[in-house]
Amino acid sequence: MGLATRLVVQRLALGLLLLLAVSVLIFAGTQILPGDVAQSILGQSATPEALENLRRDMGLNEPAVTRYFTWLGGALTGDLGTALTSGADISEAIGARLGNTLFLAGVAAVIAIPLAILLGLIAVRFRERWPDKLISGVTLASISLPEFFIGYVLILIFAVKLRWLPPLATVYDGMPFGERLTLVLLPAITLTMVVLAHMMRMTRAAILNVMQSAYIETAELKGLSGFQVIARHAFPNAIAPIVNVVMLNLAYLIVGVVVVEVVFAYPGMGQYLVDHVSKRDVPVVQASGLIFAAVYIGLNMVADIVSILANPRLRHPK
Amino acid sequence: MTDSLVKIRGLKIGATVYPPGEKPHDIEIVHGVDFDLEKGKVLGLIGESGAGKSTIGLATMAYGRGGVELTGGEVWVNGRDILKTSVKDLRRLRGTEVTYVSQSAAASFNPAKKIMDQVIEAAISQGKFSKKDAEARAVELFRKLGLPDPDNIGSRYPHQVSGGQLQRCMTALALCPEPDLVVFDEPTTALDVTTQIDVLMAIKEAIRDTGVAALYITHDLAVVAQVSDDIMVLKMGDTVEYGSVDQIINNPQEDYTKALVSVRSSEHPEKPPTTEPVLKCEHITARYKGTNFDVLHDVNVELRPGQTLAVVGESGSGKSTLARVITGLLPPRDGRIEFDGRELSRDMASRSREDLRELQMIYQMADVAMNPRQTVGTIIGRPLEFYFGLKGAEKRKRIIELLDEIEMGVEFIDRYPAELSGGQKQRVCIARALAAKPKLIICDEVTSALDPLVAEEILNLLLNLQEIEDVAYLFITHDLATVKAIADSIAVMYQGNLVRYGTKTEVLSPPFDDYTDLLLSSVPEMRLGWLEEVIANRKMESAGN
Incomplete structure (x- = not known):
């Protein structure tokens, strides 16, 4: 097995191990909350007998370890249990919500990632001159504004004044793709403005770091233009740090967008989670936590693997 | 035109x-x-x-x-x-x-x-x-x-x-x-x-x-x-x-x-082998942690008091590894090191302070071998404190003596390394090594990073100090001109093996083994047409074989 393959397999194994550890934490965390599920269902006024019956029916009297494995086994086979408040199947509800969240994150990523990298390249090409300062200034200003503020300003301009786009992003199942896309455009642009600065500045810093290398001088002495030097010689050596920051922001787009979902009334994972936290619906919170953790770990694992594969010394050993 | x-x-x-x-x-x-x-x-x-x-x-x-x-x-x-x-x-x-x-x-x-x-x-x-x-x-x-x-x-x-x-x-x-x-x-x-x-x-x-x-x-x-x-x-x-x-x-x-x-x-007249050796390495075999091959194979060398043994070889020949073994930084897998009549512990941590004092080192990169935030006085004074407990006026007097020995004046005592030239930095490192009054100094490529004229001054200084202090040098270098200028005996290393060892005259006189011959004939000489001659000779030899 090649060195690169071994490292990649190692990363995958570590990622799975980490996910397992996180599942233990999530389960343990919800166990040490005061009261239990039976209490939450029946309320404060329930009789001890009714509580005891329900606990027995739900298997809450089993040891925690047994319940953990039952829960984990269910999660692995796609059965996340039922929500306490509505009695609905969690897997089904999350499936629809997660699809919406991934769609919004995907649209935002498709706009933000190429734009951030392009702006980063331009900033390096004209470093310390006005295009660099303008790009840095605008992106930093947009990251400094709270996302709900950006969201409302965009709604004011594009929905209320110009009437180009709808103000709300209430998508439903079976909506045609084009219509769906129009609806999520405003929230996606809001998210883009939030994540752009971080990715752009990391791209700029990573490439500038590489620009100190002797091989950049070689490229300049070949008579290549400034942009050719950056794109052909500096960028390929800066991929690892850039992918890392891109993945961190992608993870944010998936797990951290509750404010934007609320502003645009978008039925995504964030809203779903917040709703059920306020209702103390423990099985839903556990399931959402597990999915968010899986997304986070998965994306960071991808970043690690890309870094390994981007290193020619690992890909092509002597 | x-x-x-x-x-x-x-x-x-x-x-x-x-x-x-x-x-x-x-x-x-x-x-x-x-x-x-x-x-x-x-x-x-x-x-x-x-x-x-x-x-x-x-x-x-x-x-x-x-x-x-x-x-x-x-x-x-x-x-x-x-x-x-x-x-x-x-x-x-x-x-x-x-x-x-x-x-x-x-x-x-x-x-x-x-x-x-x-x-x-x-x-x-x-x-x-x-x-x-x-x-x-x-x-x-x-x-x-x-x-x-x-x-x-x-x-x-x-x-x-x-x-x-x-x-x-x-x-x-x-x-x-x-x-x-x-x-x-x-x-x-x-x-x-x-x-x-x-x-x-x-x-x-x-x-x-x-x-x-x-x-x-x-x-x-x-x-x-x-x-x-x-x-x-x-x-x-x-x-x-x-x-x-x-x-x-x-x-x-x-x-x-x-x-x-x-x-x-410049040529240095070779001293005859005298008395008992100050350093004796016997059957040294060593490898680095986490690897599965030896970088030194059964190396035997001796060095007499007040003399210089030059260890020559290309990068990867194991010459710096030998220095690490002698200093105890890399405990050998096999073999023993005798120093001044007593056996040295393999591991630096278990050596006595006296062992440490008598065996000093000077490095190739004088810049990074000194703390940039300490003055020359502090750098040279540290071994005086550590080994001899000198303080105050007594310590200062000794520092000034050492600065004199390295042909730098008292005015350098409060300077920082960044204010010194490359040659001056290396001189301070030499003074720091001498401050411990060692019997042996290991010099690891000490002139390689210096310009030729400065390197020559440093070599002359080292030779003068050897006369005064009667200290032995284990001189690691890849440069044969340096070897001729300083060595009394020579060890030629190639891929972890000692391929030739003896007094300078012995090592540098024919008949040569293949590697020493290649090494010696590859050193550029200061005359026109040398390169063509060497190439012609090599072509003839390979045609003859």
Whole structure:
């Protein structure tokens, strides 16, 4: 097995191990909350007998370890249990919500990632001159504004004044793709403005770091233009740090967008989670936590693997 | 002079410097240099570090490295002053008319791209050749430069070939676009001496066969004498002497040039073996943690008090590893070390303070061997405190004595390392080692990072101190001229084995084993035609075999 393959397999194994550890934490965390599920269902006024019956029916009297494995086994086979408040199947509800969240994150990523990298390249090409300062200034200003503020300003301009786009992003199942896309455009642009600065500045810093290398001088002495030097010689050596920051922001787009979902009334994972936290619906919170953790770990694992594969010394050993 | 390719008149180059604790200001680093270079000729630029030779070389591409700016004068290349031409024209000049070979090909190749793509890039992106023609030309150059498997070496990545091969690939990169001028900037300095000779010959033949003109920049006059038609000697940004290679080598006019020509000729009379050895290494075998091969195989050497044992070899021969074993930094797998009549513990941690005191070390990089935030006085005073408990006036008196011994005055006592020159830094390191009153000092490539004239001063200082202090040196070096200048006995190492060992006269007298012969015959000599002779001899030998 090649060195690169071994490292990649190692990363995958570590990622799975980490996910397992996180599942233990999530389960343990919800166990040490005061009261239990039976209490939450029946309320404060329930009789001890009714509580005891329900606990027995739900298997809450089993040891925690047994319940953990039952829960984990269910999660692995796609059965996340039922929500306490509505009695609905969690897997089904999350499936629809997660699809919406991934769609919004995907649209935002498709706009933000190429734009951030392009702006980063331009900033390096004209470093310390006005295009660099303008790009840095605008992106930093947009990251400094709270996302709900950006969201409302965009709604004011594009929905209320110009009437180009709808103000709300209430998508439903079976909506045609084009219509769906129009609806999520405003929230996606809001998210883009939030994540752009971080990715752009990391791209700029990573490439500038590489620009100190002797091989950049070689490229300049070949008579290549400034942009050719950056794109052909500096960028390929800066991929690892850039992918890392891109993945961190992608993870944010998936797990951290509750404010934007609320502003645009978008039925995504964030809203779903917040709703059920306020209702103390423990099985839903556990399931959402597990999915968010899986997304986070998965994306960071991808970043690690890309870094390994981007290193020619690992890909092509002597 | 209509047909001269390069014509430089009154070239002045400046830079902005940022000295610690002072305001940044502009200085001039080249003060008006003139020269001409005709088509197909080679001009050698020679001088010590800071002479401005690389800066002048890059000026022929109108390129200033870092904050360097071309502030005045004219640089004519192919009939136009490139300091006044357009950016677009400059780009065409770089990479097609003038190309560059740097000192470290390992750093100058992009690690993320295949060698072939980088070699042909200038020629195709400037539209000089089609991709196919450029590749064919590159393969032809790989073959001419003696690279193994010339048809396929281009599909490798830079880390997959050796340093000497990569340096030849860099030469191919420079020659591929059929330039009129190639700037060679110390192309063999970072290579082992046995590799250097191959690369040097490859470069020389490539220059001859392609009829390209070249600027050959180096600090080693013996090397430049082998490849140049003319030589320009530079010092601190001024021309010292400029003439034909024959005149500079055989009839130098200026004192500075004379010193450069004679620098490698000092000889040290060998002392006879006396008394009991101070250091005895028996059957040393060692390997690094986490590896499964030995880097030293059954090495046996001895060193007598007040004498010098030179350990010679190429990079990877195990000479520095031997030093690590003796100091206890790397406990050997097998063998014993006897020091001053007692057996030394293998591991440094279990050695007594007296063992540590009597065995000191001096390193190649004086810069990083000193704490930049301590003064010279503190650095030299530390072993005085640690080993002898000296304090206050007593300590200061001893520090001043030591500063005198290294021919630096009391005025240096409060200076910081950053305020010293390279040679002065190494002197302070020597004083720090001597402060412990050791019986043995291990000198690991202590002159390799220094300019030749400074290196010679340091060697003379070490020899004088040996007389005064009766200290033994274990002198690790890859440079045979240094060996001749300092050694009493010599150990030649190759791939972890001791291939030849004895007194200096024994080791340096025939009959030689194959490796020592190769090593000795590869050291550049300060005379014209040496390179051709060696190559002719080697060709004859290989034909005879």
